[in-house]
Amino acid sequence: MKTYLECIPCFLRQALEASRMATHDDGVQAKIIRRVLRETANFSFSLSPPHMGQKIHRIVREETGDPDPYRAEKLRYNMLYAQIYPQAKKMVARSENPRDSALKLAVASNVLDFGPPGFNLGSKIGSILESALSEELAIDDRASFWRTMEKAEEILYLGDNTGEVFFDRLLLEHLPVEKVTFVVRGGPAINDITMGDLDDTGLNGFVSVVDNGSDAPGTILEDCSPEFRQRFEAADLIISKGQGNYETLSGIDKHIFYLLKAKCPVLARDLDVAEGSLVVKEVLPKAV
Amino acid sequence: MKTYLECIPCFLRQALEASRMATHDDGVQAKIIRRVLRETANFSFSLSPPHMGQKIHRIVREETGDPDPYRAEKLRYNMLYAQIYPQAKKMVARSENPRDSALKLAVASNVLDFGPPGFNLGSKIGSILESALSEELAIDDRASFWRTMEKAEEILYLGDNTGEVFFDRLLLEHLPVEKVTFVVRGGPAINDITMGDLDDTGLNGFVSVVDNGSDAPGTILEDCSPEFRQRFEAADLIISKGQGNYETLSGIDKHIFYLLKAKCPVLARDLDVAEGSLVVKEVLPKAV
Numbered sequence: 067m068k069t070y071l072e073c074i075p076c077f078l079r080q081a082l083e084a085s086r087m088a089t090h091d092d093g094v095q096a097k098i099i100r101r102v103l104r105e106t107a108n109f110s111f112s113l114s115p116p117h118m119g120q121k122i123h124r125i126v127r128e129e130t131g132d133p134d135p136y137r138a139e140k141l142r143y144n145m146l147y148a149q150i151y152p153q154a155k156k157m158v159a160r161s162e163n164p165r166d167s168a169l170k171l172a173v174a175s176n177v178l179d180f181g182p183p184g185f186n187l188g189s190k191i192g193s194i195l196e197s198a199l200s201e202e203l204a205i206d207d208r209a210s211f212w213r214t215m216e217k218a219e220e221i222l223y224l225g226d227n228t229g230e231v232f233f234d235r236l237l238l239e240h241l242p243v244e245k246v247t248f249v250v251r252g253g254p255a256i257n258d259i260t261m262g263d264l265d266d267t268g269l270n271g272f273v274s275v276v277d278n279g280s281d282a283p284g285t286i287l288e289d290c291s292p293e294f295r296q297r298f299e300a301a302d303l304i305i306s307k308g309q310g311n312y313e314t315l316s317g318i319d320k321h322i323f324y325l326l327k328a329k330c331p332v333l334a335r336d337l338d339v340a341e342g343s344l345v346v347k348e349v350l351p352k353a354v
Numbered sequence: 355m356k357t358y359l360e361c362i363p364c365f366l367r368q369a370l371e372a373s374r375m376a377t378h379d380d381g382v383q384a385k386i387i388r389r390v391l392r393e394t395a396n397f398s399f400s401l402s403p404p405h406m407g408q409k410i411h412r413i414v415r416e417e418t419g420d421p422d423p424y425r426a427e428k429l430r431y432n433m434l435y436a437q438i439y440p441q442a443k444k445m446v447a448r449s450e451n452p453r454d455s456a457l458k459l460a461v462a463s464n465v466l467d468f469g470p471p472g473f474n475l476g477s478k479i480g481s482i483l484e485s486a487l488s489e490e491l492a493i494d495d496r497a498s499f500w501r502t503m504e505k506a507e508e509i510l511y512l513g514d515n516t517g518e519v520f521f522d523r524l525l526l527e528h529l530p531v532e533k534v535t536f537v538v539r540g541g542p543a544i545n546d547i548t549m550g551d552l553d554d555t556g557l558n559g560f561v562s563v564v565d566n567g568s569d570a571p572g573t574i575l576e577d578c579s580p581e582f583r584q585r586f587e588a589a590d591l592i593i594s595k596g597q598g599n600y601e602t603l604s605g606i607d608k609h610i611f612y613l614l615k616a617k618c619p620v621l622a623r624d625l626d627v628a629e630g631s632l633v634v635k636e637v638l639p640k641a642v
Contacts (some may be wrong), residue, residue: 071373071380075366082359092359099359100395108389111384124603
């Protein structure tokens with residue numbers, strides 16, 4: 067997906083958020099913003115938004131010397147999701163169609179906003195999960211998803227955010243896990259999952275995990291390691307989680323299921339769904 | 355008021371909005387955005403946000419050749435306010451304290467959002483005005499406002515937006531109008547009122563009107579005409595309407611009443627009020 071002009075104010079908002087995550091020094095924050103403004107002025111809008119995201123978060127890391135500004139935020143989200151995972155798992159097991167429920171929760175896990183630090187999840191989480199489970203999908207290729215899963219031999223599951231990885235696990239429990247490789251980012255990129263964020267998530271050991279060799283908040287194939295690109299080429303099915311992966315892979319000639327919540331108006335328009343929609347969208351490779 | 359880092363994403367949002375107001379050509383829009391990014395990267399953040407606003411809207415006019423991109427929007431708002439002015443005037447007259455009600459409606463008139471073109475005001479307007487009248491002021495220097503008004507000899511009333519000018523008129527009807535000069539912008543600046551936008555507002559002829567010689571969306575004194583600066587110097591009281599005038603004048607050593615709604619979080623923090631608050635704030639000149 068190309069970068070739309072509406073993405074530009076958003077880039078600056080992201081840069082400011084990341085700067086503040088990394089430093090309290092106004093001067094450094096201002097320096098970051100000026101560099102991001104210059105980079106954005108010269109950015110090719112035919113590239114995807116995560117291309118610019120990668121530049122932004124590299125600048126933040128360079129100027130602050132903080133190798134992973136979102137580290138604390140990521141730990142917090144992992145902890146929160148760890149707390150609700152057992153309850154979500156029971157809910158899925160008790161539901162009419164457990165594998166569809168697991169799929170839906172994996173898609174909807176982007177939705178789950180736990181509020182400011184100190185927010186008491188305990189009393190709310192039941193209804194949060196219930197409402198996620200009862201939400202309709204705006205694009206619903208679930209039937210094909212399960213049919214395809216049975217036939218696929220090599221499946222790559224491209225992860226997105228820390229925290230949500232617990233709900234990816236919930237879905238992985240219903241997939242032919244021996245055929246799946248879970249993919250994390252090669253380096254810190256916003257709150258995206260990396261190897262270092264997998265501790266205590268139970269994913270290591272449960273499914274084979276690789277990193278893609280890139281610090282982009284998406285999957286920019288030409289920026290990924292040769293090993294990952296080879297795997298991507300060889301896989302007969304890709305499960306792509308989240309907006310960043312969609313933005314960077316849409317247009318790629320491959321059999322892909324996009325699982326995402328359309329969290330911004332630009333992406334919603336690109337997919338022709340309402341903002342906030344849940345999506346399980348299949349894209350088939352061109353006939354060979 | 356200086357420019358805060360939070361203002362930067364907002365500059366880009368404004369530039370995009372203005373570009374779209376002025377042209378449907380994607381290429382021209384992108385060119386504008388790139389120029390605005392470069393200007394913002396080099397902008398001195400010790401200047402006020404309207405300094406940058408002025409640059410942005412000059413770029414939009416230059417690149418599109420449209421001398422006044424907001425002209426249609428301004429006409430629409432004048433027309434909408436023209437329709438509700440008689441009802442507002444009656445409401446004020448019937449209220450317990452008419453001049454306080456007029457002052458409040460002038461302050462609150464920024465609040466009145468009439469929705470998309472075609473929105474049917476008729477049925478809603480009564481309750482919109484009622485709720486504006488019943489809102490509390492977060493900073494309430496009204497008592498001093500009226501006391502001062504009786505003593506002042508030369509009053510400058512700095513206008514803000516088109517449309518709202520009808521509610522400025524509502525307030526002017528309760529001021530010693532022979533001592534007041536109403537000030538408009540010297541050239542198009544967003545939806546701010548200029549000489550050309552006064553037709554059919556009833557303001558011409560009712561109060562003496564001058565323009566400030568500047569196309570900034572605020573009052574940047576050093577950018578105003580010598581004639582206006584002289585008047586500003588000579589006036590013993592300034593009534594400053596709206597955010598742009600506050601952002602450019604706060605810090606100026608003069609007796610000023612700021613009438614505004616704190617429409618953005620940055621300004622609200624600068625004034626130490628909640629976002630969305632209504633404000634009548636007196637600032638006294640340093641003792642001479």
